[in-house]
Amino acid sequence: MSLLVVGSVAFDAVETPFGKRERMLGGSATHFSLAASFFTDVRVVGVVGGDFGEEEFAVFRERGIDTTDLEIVPGGRTFFWRGRYDFDLNTAHTLDTRLNVFADFKPKLSADSRRARLAFLGNIQPDLQVEVREQVAGAEFVALDTMNYWINTVPDAVWDAVRRVHVVIINDAEARQLAGEPILIKAARKILAAGPRALVIKRGEYGAALFTPEAYFATPAYPLESVFDPTGAGDTFAGGFMGYLAAHDSLDEATMRRAMIYGSVLASFNVEEFGTERVRRLTQDEINARFSEFKRMTNFEEIPFERAVRARR
């Protein structure tokens, strides 16, 4: 089996300067799995309420995503998030969060899920991330996401989870906060010293960076004409990144670099429309075309400069 994701499956209400949606499919595991499904087989572990209907399940089914381990609590309600973005689309303003059935979420992995080769521990309580990590003990490559809330409230639990994974996928501010170190490269070194073999830094409109003990890789973001809704961009990035890796036998640095670009490609599509709308109808050709655009927009010839001898000063 290939790639497993544990995280939220939710209904989102989102308002941006460009429009609004009152109730649409969202959640970290949703965005992640849709992105990853372009590269590999994906299984979702999560929980939803009885209000989660056929229409929502169809989104996963259309993309071949396995929802066997998506638990349904018939009398319960699905996790709900309401947020607003102003013209600075980098910052989400949370207006309402109702955990609902997610409050008592205890991830239960089926035998098939436990055999996943790769796993992504979405941004949930770090002790739960550790429990899931123990259930996929044989996984070759496990990544986690976390957030400022957990770093503030249960930093030791976050570090405990970090020590058990191969990759940490967070943003600049989270990395600095986790390490207690304002210089990013020093924060990265501290996080890598705890065990992970790679740290992926998400920078929104500024792109993404990959730190390993041996190297540094960075890519700008795709310059977008229209950013409608940034919700889920980070999870979509992680889905493209992990999905691409899951499709390859070797997880060496060259492969991780291409995975960074595919993650950036998927995230760039995600924000073009509300929620999952754009990624749902994405094609392989569109993905590869934008991958090539990343090459064109970052490429330059390496020609060392030698100053010509000057005739006169």
Place this chain on the structure above:
Amino acid sequence: MSLLVVGSVAFDAVETPFGKRERMLGGSATHFSLAASFFTDVRVVGVVGGDFGEEEFAVFRERGIDTTDLEIVPGGRTFFWRGRYDFDLNTAHTLDTRLNVFADFKPKLSADSRRARLAFLGNIQPDLQVEVREQVAGAEFVALDTMNYWINTVPDAVWDAVRRVHVVIINDAEARQLAGEPILIKAARKILAAGPRALVIKRGEYGAALFTPEAYFATPAYPLESVFDPTGAGDTFAGGFMGYLAAHDSLDEATMRRAMIYGSVLASFNVEEFGTERVRRLTQDEINARFSEFKRMTNFEEIPFERAVRARR
């Protein structure tokens, strides 16, 4: 003749979390010309007071920079700026600005300066930029920098200057403000439509981007272990960029892309120490070595992805 720069030559007092300097050589033309001097002959047009001494002139002379057009007002005092940076080194807090002799600065170009092939109009009053532009009417490639203060107070004058140059080198916020357009790619299109053949966006720790009517190029910044003093980073970038172009006959896009990297390389050195300290003792080998590091840190193989046919869903 090669490259001309018009701008401030100043004394700076700077305090950062890592130390302070009470009086050091600074100013846009200073940082620009030092960076450019690694690639080409540079002439500085500016004004200083009688307090500008042999020690300061020596900095220019050491790097072969022509100060013939650096006017000295014997009874006057040199432009003085005092600023502070907190841990967020992206934002300079101005504590004191004394224009002194710079208040009445009227750039006067010698016959040699008027024959410059390339020119950089540093961040001064836009009407003055236009006056200088008219004095270098035959220049093949002219760039300008500007700032929020001019865009707020004399936007028409800024647009008038923009229309007369080949390249605009500003930051994200300035581009958005100038164009009155929150989406950067649309702001870029509006600025390019006014005449310039390129727009260079400086993004500090996030790198830099180049917009032309045909293409988009972006580079991350060099990841630094220590950022001591960001003062002059933007002008140092512009100096590396324009200096590299001045050393080449063809100013095509491939050359501009490499110029973006050399600009980023020079800026990365500039911020490692206070004021001009690091760039003054920089070597060609250090510059080329870091250029190669930019290649290593941005390079990835372009391999289109084809999902293997799956044995079962």
